[in-house]
Amino acid sequence: MSFEQSWWFRPRVVFHVSIFLYILRVVIKIGVGLAFASPLLVGDGVHNIGDAGVLLAAYWVIWFIANKSRGIYGPDNLPALFQLSIAVLMGVLAFWVGTASIEGLMNPGARHLDLSSLGVVSLTMVVSVAISLGAGAYQVRSGEPTLVAAGKEMRGDALIECSILAGFLGEYLFSSSSIEYGFGLVVVFLIGKTAWEMGSEAKNTLLQVSLGEAFEEGIRALVSSTYGVGETVKLETYPVLQAARIKVWVLTQGGAEANEDIREALRERIREYAEGHGHSESRPDVYFALPDPDWHRVLYALVNEGGMCFVAPNIENADMLRVCAIENGEIVSGEDIPAPKTLDEFLALVRSKHIRVYRAWNEKETVVSALHKYGVHYKKTPTILPPE
Amino acid sequence: MSACFPECVRVIFDEYDTHVPYAADLAERLNIPLTVYAPIRPEMVDLAGELLHRTPSELDDEMIRSVKDEVQKHFREPERAGTEVSLAELPRRQENDAGILVSCETDGNHTWNVLSPAGERRIFRTNKGPVLIPLGDGMSSLSAAHSGIELARRIGTKVLLWHTTWKNPLEHDPNPRKHVCPAAEKIIREAESLGRAAGVLDEDCRVECAATVVESIIRVALRSGASLVVMAGGKRKKFGAYPDRVRSRNCPVPLLILAREPS
Numbered sequence: 001m002s003f004e005q006s007w008w009f010r011p012r013v014v015f016h017v018s019i020f021l022y023i024l025r026v027v028i029k030i031g032v033g034l035a036f037a038s039p040l041l042v043g044d045g046v047h048n049i050g051d052a053g054v055l056l057a058a059y060w061v062i063w064f065i066a067n068k069s070r071g072i073y074g075p076d077n078l079p080a081l082f083q084l085s086i087a088v089l090m091g092v093l094a095f096w097v098g099t100a101s102i103e104g105l106m107n108p109g110a111r112h113l114d115l116s117s118l119g120v121v122s123l124t125m126v127v128s129v130a131i132s133l134g135a136g137a138y139q140v141r142s143g144e145p146t147l148v149a150a151g152k153e154m155r156g157d158a159l160i161e162c163s164i165l166a167g168f169l170g171e172y173l174f175s176s177s178s179i180e181y182g183f184g185l186v187v188v189f190l191i192g193k194t195a196w197e198m199g200s201e202a203k204n205t206l207l208q209v210s211l212g213e214a215f216e217e218g219i220r221a222l223v224s225s226t227y228g229v230g231e232t233v234k235l236e237t238y239p240v241l242q243a244a245r246i247k248v249w250v251l252t253q254g255g256a257e258a259n260e261d262i263r264e265a266l267r268e269r270i271r272e273y274a275e276g277h278g279h280s281e282s283r284p285d286v287y288f289a290l291p292d293p294d295w296h297r298v299l300y301a302l303v304n305e306g307g308m309c310f311v312a313p314n315i316e317n318a319d320m321l322r323v324c325a326i327e328n329g330e331i332v333s334g335e336d337i338p339a340p341k342t343l344d345e346f347l348a349l350v351r352s353k354h355i356r357v358y359r360a361w362n363e364k365e366t367v368v369s370a371l372h373k374y375g376v377h378y379k380k381t382p383t384i385l386p387p388e
Numbered sequence: 389m390s391a392c393f394p395e396c397v398r399v400i401f402d403e404y405d406t407h408v409p410y411a412a413d414l415a416e417r418l419n420i421p422l423t424v425y426a427p428i429r430p431e432m433v434d435l436a437g438e439l440l441h442r443t444p445s446e447l448d449d450e451m452i453r454s455v456k457d458e459v460q461k462h463f464r465e466p467e468r469a470g471t472e473v474s475l476a477e478l479p480r481r482q483e484n485d486a487g488i489l490v491s492c493e494t495d496g497n498h499t500w501n502v503l504s505p506a507g508e509r510r511i512f513r514t515n516k517g518p519v520l521i522p523l524g525d526g527m528s529s530l531s532a533a534h535s536g537i538e539l540a541r542r543i544g545t546k547v548l549l550w551h552t553t554w555k556n557p558l559e560h561d562p563n564p565r566k567h568v569c570p571a572a573e574k575i576i577r578e579a580e581s582l583g584r585a586a587g588v589l590d591e592d593c594r595v596e597c598a599a600t601v602v603e604s605i606i607r608v609a610l611r612s613g614a615s616l617v618v619m620a621g622g623k624r625k626k627f628g629a630y631p632d633r634v635r636s637r638n639c640p641v642p643l644l645i646l647a648r649e650p651s
Binding site for chain 1: 401403404405406426427428429431432433435436439440447451454455457458475506507508513514515517603606607609610611613614615637638639640641642
């Protein structure tokens, strides 16, 4: 059994453990922050309450997908909506911390941090960093997209917490609360940057923005180089957060069995291509379109001499006509009818049978031009061999 | 064991260009002549000649010229093309004739090396895909390897050797190559050394524990972008020989089935 498949990494278990760790972190930060009147610590704790709330919402999302997804055709959007809500929440938080930090900078000396307070604050932050890094890695390892997004955000929290700790150390060493608030602004920048990236990713997913012209050209070249594929009718590529979604519509001449083989091969080839272009996860889908059969009829003038058939030099010599139905460039059926006696009868027959091409060995110019008026093209046969 | 070193490509003429473009491209790339058969009974020619007031030989010449003109269109360099047109039936294959017949009718032509182009008009698409040679555990596989390697060398591409095996319950190594039976291993090694000697083999034979042989051959051909699959005629099985089953599954990749050797 591989590590990834173990019970410990099942999404449900990861969720429960994560929620417990989030609440533990919130209680520690807010408790200590209130005890030492630190807006930065309380703010970070509130931020973590938001994280816990979003994670609970994600838990609901996953439950929804698992239990109520019948008849819902856009579940791909749920992780993106979740990520977008995290991004917005982080943006709001960045604004809140930024405001508190600027206010603190404008009132220096309002607060003094002693050694015992520093010890408690430092221990709080070290525990928080350990929880953030450990839980973040744990969530990412689960592989479930919603948890992966939360895990990345959790890792970002560790960076923020380190900055906060450095701020407190500076505040103690230089007896200046301005350092704490200065670090607060650094935290604001980091939160804002992460929020922007997560928001852009979610926006690209929700709007199904193409993965780029070069990427699509590569896919097109790959598909057209695959034997059995006649033409790429349509191609759609867009991200689902980190993963790539690729939909391709192709024209093929083969039957159902050949199409099944082509579908499997194309999926495999596209997956390899996407992996080579930075999309470690991709979901390619191949759809088949029916080719235009270009159905039409071709008329052959034939001589039937005692059961031996060959292409007649012209309609005057013909005693039989063979009407062939053409589909996808091949004769699919034929019908023999007696040749008409006059040119008018022949032209009437050509019209009634909706003939597109007339073939004989060496037809007279008068007949050719008469046919041309009805939109029928004359084409000389290369041999006198009749069509089968 | 005989190897296929084609000296001529043959094709039966049809007005709807089903096989002629592929045959012309193959002949041109191998730099060997193309013989086109347009079988017309002499009695037909006599009768048509009377109607047209021409001698049968005049009519024959005209038809040959006409067919040749149609075929030449498919060559990139028509002036260099060595095309011969015959108004006779496709002859029976001579014992030493290693020529290739380009035709979709693989079932009725077991005496010929039949190449079914699968709707393709050219050997290569955008890239020069390798020649796939599925290997079994019989000596006929080596015949396919000889032919496939020689063809690959002459058309300027690589070969891809492939074998599928049952899992050996006594072997715990996940590497499928370790599960190959000794008879097949011998064939694989020989084919690998032939490919390396010809400079057309870049990787060891791919071995899989595939669920089904026929589907796996087609899928590996498609996945690897192979431009041609070369298979020996093979033994008849309950549901037909493997190459015939690959063909009847409408393999989208051109397939060369070598003539069955007389038992």
